[in-house]
Amino acid sequence: PGAATAAAKTDKKFVIGFEQPLGGQAWRETGLAALQALAHSPAYKDKVTLKIVRTNDNDAAQQNAAMQNLIASGVDAILFDPASSSGANAAITQATAQKIPVIANGGPYDSKDVYVVSTDWGNAGTIGAKWLLANLGTNKKVAVLEGLAGVPLNDGTMPGVLKILKDGGAEIVAQGTNGWNEATAQQNMATILRSNPDVGGVYSFLTGGQGVPEAFKAAGLKFVPTVGGSGYNGEACELSNNAAAGLKGDMVFGQPAIYAKGLEQAVKLLEGKKIAKTQLFPPLEITAANAKTYCLPDQAANFQLGYDFPGLDIKVADVVTYYQGK
């Protein structure tokens, strides 16, 4: 029935479903807020209606079922942030059969039937690794904190990162995990520093810009070049506040507003325009040079930056409003 209704609806609003598999997580909620901000902006508010579904635990089976529910409720297009790189195939097959376009939005997805609108996560990992190599001093000992073991993004990226670091002459003396959580990053970095106080650099994947420097401060050690990247306000401020104390860092992160970018592409597609099948956008980088411009001193440490996307012009105030669940 999908194809028929889609055709009949051309003069009506497009109904666009969004499936988000980790309810309550800050980055993704900020993304949804940006998505809603865009959908309610003058350019879009007469064109689209959103149907947002959140499931829990980053669980592919639940995501798959929720996407099937979206299909059943007659959406015109589906955006989803993949819980796994292949777990939604059943729903995608069904959507494709009903000519409902599906866009993997926020992460990569392995399927020829799916459009991908995502940050270039693979590069996000290697950009940081290359920066670290370039900024290491004579001390080539490096500590590495991976993200969350078993998550595709982490396990797809970390081998490449480790290879680059090793090939570049760094010696990886300690490995831990940051759990994509600044508190965990701080605790595990502190643990590592207890046994390896002499590291010359830290690579922490997509989190750790606050926790890692805090651990150094707590241990009374001098800062070393640090790669982080949660994109929290605190990360930017940490970098700008401690620049004088010698903190050098490269915070590489993807904007959550990529969800809004996904919406833009979905609308284009529904309007009959052609879009590229795979669109990977470069991540943002906060370094000592631009940290001051990113740091919002009146916002909390875990305010998520990257609420806007180049070319979309989303306002902080709107994002905050939708973040509050309006």
Place this chain on the structure above:
Amino acid sequence: MTLPTAPSRAWNAHGVTRLRREGAVAPVAAFLVFFIVYVIINPGLLTRFQLQSAANLVVPLALAALGQLIIVLVGGIDISIGAIMSLSNVVFALSMEHLPVPLAMLAGIGAGLACGLFNGFLVAYLRLPAIAVTLASAFIIGSITREIMDRPGGGITPAFYLATSGELLPYLPISIFWLAIVGVALWLVLQRSALGRHIYGVGSSADSVRAAGLNARGAQLAAFALSSVIVSFGAIMLAGSTITGDPRSGDSYLLSSIAAVALAGAAFTGGRGSILGTILAACTLGLVGSLLFFAGVNSYWQYVISALIVISVVGVPVIWRTTYLAIRRVRS
């Protein structure tokens, strides 16, 4: 000696008695109410498409809950159930790359069984508390799983999807068919074999079972083994419905399987719990999110509503009994 006259009641009266004894009346009633509300809000559930997607979502949870139920029957609780599910899922998905389906299934079930035997051995023969053992083994099994396969993948084929979760049968979702097979087989084991009764008995009083000359430890070990096999089936069904193996796929089933067993009215001290009640409880809890979606309610409410369902379905009979007693006392 006179001939026995006692078992003259119809068998279904006996079945109802058993359901009541096993605490399954409230969850069955709750499921019926839930189902009716669901169909009123979203009649589309009864279309083939929606029924199938609902079934595919619910069947792995139902199987995980049945696995949890068996452990609960012997008076334990399995914190490692999600980890076992992930391991079995991953081993199966990887084996599918090289092996024919039956062998891959054997591999997946074998991996799960090994975990079950490990837990069961520690609980039954070293007499360690189940909750503590499985807490530790959850860490261990989870780690092994991620060593085997660090990101989603594996060789699940669309044909396997068709066979486990697809449109193989007319109207009836095939996953329900497989669940029914497993459920009936489990029912036969638990209700129609001595071993099954031993499992119930061990949960009720292990010392008494031992004093009766039965192998209580063996029954406990068997329960853990049986549970892990059922859970592995769940893992395979999950791999089929998502067409992928995933080292974190089982994580979310820990809390939900416990909640489902609770909703099923099973006694966590052991010895009491119903298969039908557990399956229906899993269906109820598994579909709360979908119901809210079709009712247009903010999906955050699903957490609140699931919790309230569990608390009220288990709690309301208690309140009812107390008020009933109070009223009777006032009257007398």
Place this chain on the structure above:
Amino acid sequence: MTTTTAIQTVDDTRTRVTNLARIVSRMPRSAWPLLVFVALFLIGGLIRPGLLSIDSLIGTATFAMILAIASFGQTAAVIQGGVDLSVPNTIAFSALTFLTLIGPLGPLGGLIGALLGGLAIGLMNGVIVAKLGLTPIVTTIAMNGLLFGVLLLTFKNSELTVIPHLLTQLTATKFSLFGVKIAAVLPLGLLLMIVLQLILSYTGWGRSLFLVGSAPEAAKLAGQPVDRIRIAGYALSSVIAAIAGIVLVGFYAQASATMGADYLLGSVAAVLVGGASIAGGRGSMVGTFGGALVLGQVATLVAVANLGSNIQQLIYGAIVLVVIALYSRRARD
């Protein structure tokens, strides 16, 4: 022992063994995890001499203390025969309540509000367990889920509140004692531990928790208000979890709906390694801190050996298993 009888002299080696066994068996359970920690600490020193320093000890103790604070409540719940799996979201709930309320009410109002919130959660857990007879594990899992929903529905944005300086000072600030830098959370936690341990060991209410945990029916028929004791036990558990939430906010300077997730199994593990009996009637706050120290030191050793995060989980599980096995063997002897 000064006098030895003829029999004892004949069987000298055996006597010595039994004497040792007696000393060992008289040692309070809470001393075991502390001993294990000391052993692990020394092993760490053997592998890497730099680890054998006061600073390293303080560092481990600080993070262990944070886990311990989150687990003290769990200890109370376990002693009285239950378990509290709503600790994670109680932590988040209290943190976010605190941050929501400091705007209108100021830090003290926020603190009181958060603790009252914790109290309410604990009372609900307790009433459901004691009066409705729901199993603790189920009740608290349900409560944890319920709280997650409430968190997401109610506390819009409050995690983005700027954390008051006072709180950060009370928890994360380092002060110097004999040249050793100590984060404020450590003495704060030790104080909390001592107070709680004194309550457990030397008050009628504390002992009644043990009585109820070890034999609820006997406690009831001895005329103890079992339900009230239970409810109070859960209330204590949740209030301490609420304190833990605020401490976490101060120490890590951030809050989120999922901030307590690590403490679901972590708190139970710390309590178990700390020598409590999961069946109730046994456990101590000192032991729980010891358990947290052991877990923290294991993490350090794994980091020293650079085994990677995944293997860390494996070793973590194995250690928990071994410790549990040792304890229950001792309990049976």
Place this chain on the structure above:
Amino acid sequence: MTVLTADGVATPVAAPPAPSNALLVVQNLTKHYGPVVAVQDVSFYCLPGEVHALIGENGAGKSTIAKMLAGAVVPTSGSVTAGGIALVSGRIKDARLAGVSCAFQELALVPDWTVAENLALPDGAALRGFSQRKSIHAATALLAGLELDHIDARALVSSLSLADRQFVEIARAITGAPKALILDEASSALGPPGVEWLFRRIRELTALGTSVIYVSHRLSELAVIADRGTVLRDGRVAGEFSRGNWSEDQLISMMAGREASKAFPSSPPLPVSSKPDVLRIENLVAEGLNGISILIKPGEILGVGGLQGHGQRELLRALFGATPASASKWMLGGRPVRRLTPVKAVRLGAGYVPEDRKVEGLALELGVGENLLAPWLKPFQRGGRPRLASEKTWISGVIASLSIRTRGPLENAGALSGGNQQKIVFGRWTDRSRTLILLHDPTRGIDVRAKQELYKAIIELSRQGVGVLWFSTEVEELVNICHRVVVLYEGKIADELEGDRLTAEAVVGAAVGVASPGVSQREIS
């Protein structure tokens, strides 16, 4: 055969050579639990068709021997042969296969199984099929054959009374016509008719050549049923006896190792007191109770008689507020009661010694001192060691006056023997200005000396003006010590006996629903 009295020194009695036709031969059986010597060098034999009694004080080793014979416990050394087959594997199943079955002292039925399941499941391989319907048919037939028609084979064991559970336990041991049957205090929960029933079963079995090992504390039963017997003391054989060859006093002194008298102390005269009645209750209604009225004066010992399961447990629990109940008039210690809870009951001066000391009475992991203090813990007072120190005089007073054998207030209650555990549950209420003490068969399964000590303590309570409500399964206790006895039958008071009418026959008669002179038929039904 004559009574052999062992001297005071603990030398093993020379094992009598077993005759060649002996069915069950126990030789030099020894069991050590770590340093604890439970059984040492015990030898005896049992001929086919013979009832061999094992008697001894609590902790003498009877149950341990029974468990070794039944395969529940592996002996440290020694041998057991049944019909020529050696039995020392420590597997209950092997023993059953060799024809030895046992009704255990601690009832070994699975509470959540039906009676039928409890009867059927032990005799089958684990991997065999099981049919509810067939098992119920078989069990109903079996129960009918054993004159136990009143037990529903479909009922859950947990819903049965203690006596019925004991019947089922015995029935299970009897099925399959064992060559040797061990009955470990199988009569402890049975009233006189139950004991009669048990003896009929024993006679049926012995007529078929079965050997029966009979363990009991009730010496009066031995005169009826035992052909021979072995007396144990501290795990060793203290002597032997055979039918018609012994007196109760001889056995008692052999068991106790000293001259002890079985005489019951008599009740003290009722004090004339100006204090209000301890308990006045009219028309008490609760689950299993059907309009009971009771009056207890200060210092009065009111006995409660009747068969197990006729409402005694419910009565005591209701009077303590442990189960919901209501009455048209209810005064406790002179104060009116509306809805009673245990908390309120204790506040009003009541104390309760429950039926099952291990589960309902004690926290086995806590110390003796804290168990004694259990009712007296207050949230805002001291607890733990400071409290033990401040209550030291009271605690040591209780321990001394009841002669509780313990290493001190800090020893775990679980490490004490049953009799001493019972004394703790009792002792917590003494010297605590109580007005009413409710006793649920406190002397069940404890030894003679402990019984005497409890009798003394109960009489002391009475002397202090405390009212005592005492349910006992031993009619002798009721008749000899109580001032007055009410006998329950089907949840009602069937008879109230006092003065000359208070005789054992009258109590037993009322318990089985037979009217004794002075009670009209109407009152009974």
